[in-house]
Amino acid sequence: MTLILSLILVPLVAGLGLLCLKTDGLRRILAAAVTLAVCVGVIALAAWPAAPDLRGALESHWIDWGILALEVVMSVYIIYVGLRAKSPLIVLLALVQMVVMAWFELTPRAHPMETRNLFVDNLAVIMALINGLVGGGICIYALGYMREYHEVAHPEVKDRRPLFFSLLFVFMGAMFGLIFANNLTWLFLFWEITTLCSFLLIGYTQTDEALRNARRALVMNLAGGLAFALAIVWCYQRIQSIELQALIGSKQSLVLLPAALLCFAGITKSAQLPFSSWLLGAMVAPTPVSALLHSSTMVKAGVYLVLRMAPAITGTKVGMMVAMVGGVTFVIGSLAAITTSEAKRVLAWSTIANLGLIVLCGGIGTYEAMWAGVLLIIFHAVSKCLLFLCVGAVEHKLHSRNIEDMSGLILRMPRVAVMMLIGMAGMFLAPFGMLISKWAVLKAVVDAEPMLSVFIVFGSSATLFFWVKWMGKLLEVVIPAEPEQQEFAPSEGVALYSLAAATFLTCLLFPLISSRLVEPYVMEVYHKTASLSPGNIIIMMIMMALVMLFPLSFIRYGRGVRVVDAYLGGANVNRSVSFLGSANAVEDVTMHNYYLRGLLSESWLSRWGVAGSAVFLAIMVGVAFL
Amino acid sequence: MSIWIRVILYLVAAPVVGCLLSGWDRRITARMQARQGPPILQPFYDVQKLWRKENIVVRQSQNIYIFFFLLLVIFTGALFFAGSDLLLVIFALTLAAIFFVLGAYKASSPYSFIGAERELIQIMAYEPMVLLTAIGMYIATKSFSVDDIATHPTLLVLVLPGVFLGFLYTLEIKFRKSPFDLSCSHHAHQELVRGITTEFSGRTLAMIEIAHWFETVFLLGWVYLFFASVPVLGVVVSLMVFVFVILVDNVFARLKWQTAIRSAWLVTIVLGFGNILILSLLKHFH
Numbered sequence: 049m050t051l052i053l054s055l056i057l058v059p060l061v062a063g064l065g066l067l068c069l070k071t072d073g074l075r076r077i078l079a080a081a082v083t084l085a086v087c088v089g090v091i092a093l094a095a096w097p098a099a100p101d102l103r104g105a106l107e108s109h110w111i112d113w114g115i116l117a118l119e120v121v122m123s124v125y126i127i128y129v130g131l132r133a134k135s136p137l138i139v140l141l142a143l144v145q146m147v148v149m150a151w152f153e154l155t156p157r158a159h160p161m162e163t164r165n166l167f168v169d170n171l172a173v174i175m176a177l178i179n180g181l182v183g184g185g186i187c188i189y190a191l192g193y194m195r196e197y198h199e200v201a202h203p204e205v206k207d208r209r210p211l212f213f214s215l216l217f218v219f220m221g222a223m224f225g226l227i228f229a230n231n232l233t234w235l236f237l238f239w240e241i242t243t244l245c246s247f248l249l250i251g252y253t254q255t256d257e258a259l260r261n262a263r264r265a266l267v268m269n270l271a272g273g274l275a276f277a278l279a280i281v282w283c284y285q286r287i288q289s290i291e292l293q294a295l296i297g298s299k300q301s302l303v304l305l306p307a308a309l310l311c312f313a314g315i316t317k318s319a320q321l322p323f324s325s326w327l328l329g330a331m332v333a334p335t336p337v338s339a340l341l342h343s344s345t346m347v348k349a350g351v352y353l354v355l356r357m358a359p360a361i362t363g364t365k366v367g368m369m370v371a372m373v374g375g376v377t378f379v380i381g382s383l384a385a386i387t388t389s390e391a392k393r394v395l396a397w398s399t400i401a402n403l404g405l406i407v408l409c410g411g412i413g414t415y416e417a418m419w420a421g422v423l424l425i426i427f428h429a430v431s432k433c434l435l436f437l438c439v440g441a442v443e444h445k446l447h448s449r450n451i452e453d454m455s456g457l458i459l460r461m462p463r464v465a466v467m468m469l470i471g472m473a474g475m476f477l478a479p480f481g482m483l484i485s486k487w488a489v490l491k492a493v494v495d496a497e498p499m500l501s502v503f504i505v506f507g508s509s510a511t512l513f514f515w516v517k518w519m520g521k522l523l524e525v526v527i528p529a530e531p532e533q534q535e536f537a538p539s540e541g542v543a544l545y546s547l548a549a550a551t552f553l554t555c556l557l558f559p560l561i562s563s564r565l566v567e568p569y570v571m572e573v574y575h576k577t578a579s580l581s582p583g584n585i586i587i588m589m590i591m592m593a594l595v596m597l598f599p600l601s602f603i604r605y606g607r608g609v610r611v612v613d614a615y616l617g618g619a620n621v622n623r624s625v626s627f628l629g630s631a632n633a634v635e636d637v638t639m640h641n642y643y644l645r646g647l648l649s650e651s652w653l654s655r656w657g658v659a660g661s662a663v664f665l666a667i668m669v670g671v672a673f674l
Numbered sequence: 675m676s677i678w679i680r681v682i683l684y685l686v687a688a689p690v691v692g693c694l695l696s697g698w699d700r701r702i703t704a705r706m707q708a709r710q711g712p713p714i715l716q717p718f719y720d721v722q723k724l725w726r727k728e729n730i731v732v733r734q735s736q737n738i739y740i741f742f743f744l745l746l747v748i749f750t751g752a753l754f755f756a757g758s759d760l761l762l763v764i765f766a767l768t769l770a771a772i773f774f775v776l777g778a779y780k781a782s783s784p785y786s787f788i789g790a791e792r793e794l795i796q797i798m799a800y801e802p803m804v805l806l807t808a809i810g811m812y813i814a815t816k817s818f819s820v821d822d823i824a825t826h827p828t829l830l831v832l833v834l835p836g837v838f839l840g841f842l843y844t845l846e847i848k849f850r851k852s853p854f855d856l857s858c859s860h861h862a863h864q865e866l867v868r869g870i871t872t873e874f875s876g877r878t879l880a881m882i883e884i885a886h887w888f889e890t891v892f893l894l895g896w897v898y899l900f901f902a903s904v905p906v907l908g909v910v911v912s913l914m915v916f917v918f919v920i921l922v923d924n925v926f927a928r929l930k931w932q933t934a935i936r937s938a939w940l941v942t943i944v945l946g947f948g949n950i951l952i953l954s955l956l957k958h959f960h
Binding site: 477478479483487490491494498499501502504505506508509510512513516517519520521523524525526583584587588590591594595597598601602604605606608609610611612613614615616617624637639641642644646647 | 730783943
């Protein structure tokens, strides 16, 4: 109990404290200490699970008033932002949301209710671990990254680091609140805090593009927030309670509408089509922000809510439509990632696609799908975070985040390149975590609704294409480059090494993670659970051993071979770098990846993806109302 | 038969059978082109000779990838013949294919680079249908396990005719035979040179050849699964499929990659997915 409260409050308070710290040294000490405390906290939480029942705790009118007051303050601030940006949509959404919540809180209740405000179960513990460990890693990384960002890479951007670090920790605290909240009004408050934090972080550089994209993120998340507020009202009207657990436990037909609205909110926050453009725009922010939004917080809050709603929508048309939105997003996201050469954009599309897979699981909502969905959340967070942080490190050295410029990175920045390769392997290759999860998704889908498998088979083959060509670009060497003196700052190194180790560890410990954390949760909700059969686990471990042998085999590097120049079709002029072409002209060798832009176009894909998923969403809300 | 005996049998027999099939391939192809053709054991003589040649590379680590490619192809086949999960077999096969592609990237020559890119396109073209084949078999037999599928009493091809045809189509791509020899031309005088294998020589090239033998046996084993309830029929059809692939190779010219991927995906949706759709609709009505 105290532990949970402190997990929420310590980062929040530390965040406010960081706002006042102007010196880098003190900031580093405080940030590192808080991160360490949070990490210890979440591990303690996982090791000694608290009693789930927190009835009667924290019930006070003062707290309720405080929450309402905070919500109003945030809404007023957002309205102010909207007015200054001359955006009627922001003003309108924030105003309606504020009125709905104020009306709901201030009307005397017909039925007095007793509400358990906080709740811990295994899913909450898993999310807390991700938020604490991965999010903590990002905060540590940011210490080194932001110094280089302002002092070397982007001196033109105004240094507002106190605000930046303050927001990071507030974000983390709010995410803890969101995970542990059982009272929907509490959940809503934390939901809105993450929306606001992401708005401020995306707009950090204050360039026109950043501000524009920040506003877009705000509008879309406010739309989700409005759906959330309406869901609270309807939930109370239907079951006279605003507890998350009560909502899930009620009869499906009774709570279908609030559940559908909450799914809508989850879909906006997890940047599913038709709302994915806000996440693509969010990459204008410094890299730690992208890592935070993509891996441990924000979008994970969205899929967390969808997975929470799964028991309430499974087997219904609403559930089917949610699954369709997820499926369409997975295919479109994976195909779109093929067409772009900008590293962060590829990562963003891949996030959108993978979240689509989780939403698909939530929509299907069977015990197998739930097991797969939770696994996806875990593995995706670790690998994706590693990838973003690697791209951040590369960007500072290469001054580019174009994948084409990463040619030969394995020689120039060997450590980062190897970690990037590990991250990518973690995203799609057997026997790493994401692949185990995709396998589980495939089984769940075939058992529940075989038709939906078409999304998965096409989406995952597209996934393979864009990851492998990126891997190839890192390995391929045309002009051998000298290695960089220092690839990353020490604090960046801490985060990178531990995440790379975590990619392997989560995979090796997979049976443990599944049996200790995921299966008990699925058991709790569905009274039965899925798992990987022991035989298959052994096969996965053999594969893992084979893959681990690969780096070891580099002992044979260069032995027993004779190095010659590559065949270039003409006489080689300078090793494998240039050759004599037609009319004795010296030509340089250039190699570019395929982006299949003649076959697929990003704008075409997004247009049709938005249209298709919007139709499914409309049907979802429509069906729920009827 | 116990799992271990089957695996050992596979490890011993697959290279022999694969080598013989490869020899027949060259012989039949030659006869189709009104040539005499080499002896049946020519692929074996080739590999034997390659094994003794000097190892020449462009990048020092490129051969390590190919070694793991071979290792994983053998592993994939072993999983299949041990009767384990079909999806797991596909994932292992994909992992193997990716090592091959990464090796070609590592070699860093323009021709192997193009070959690698095109090989990826080919993987992307066949992967959906291969996965749908496993899903189709699961719907028909309620199991992903190769053992259960092989011992299922129904003749699967009757339930999954569309999936079978789709699988045949993707088999052409997987074998890198014309009209889908996009990544690795068998005639090195063309614009691709030798595509993905351009910079591999000696022992490493021999490993690629041996991997191909293992792969052929494994893929024909999968064709057999469609007819497993009548074993004789299964063996006959698998061999007929092999001859059919050679015939197609000789009849068609190479397609553009755009056509290859579009047609493969169209076949996957119409034949593969259509078949599964009908199956699951029938289940709903029963």
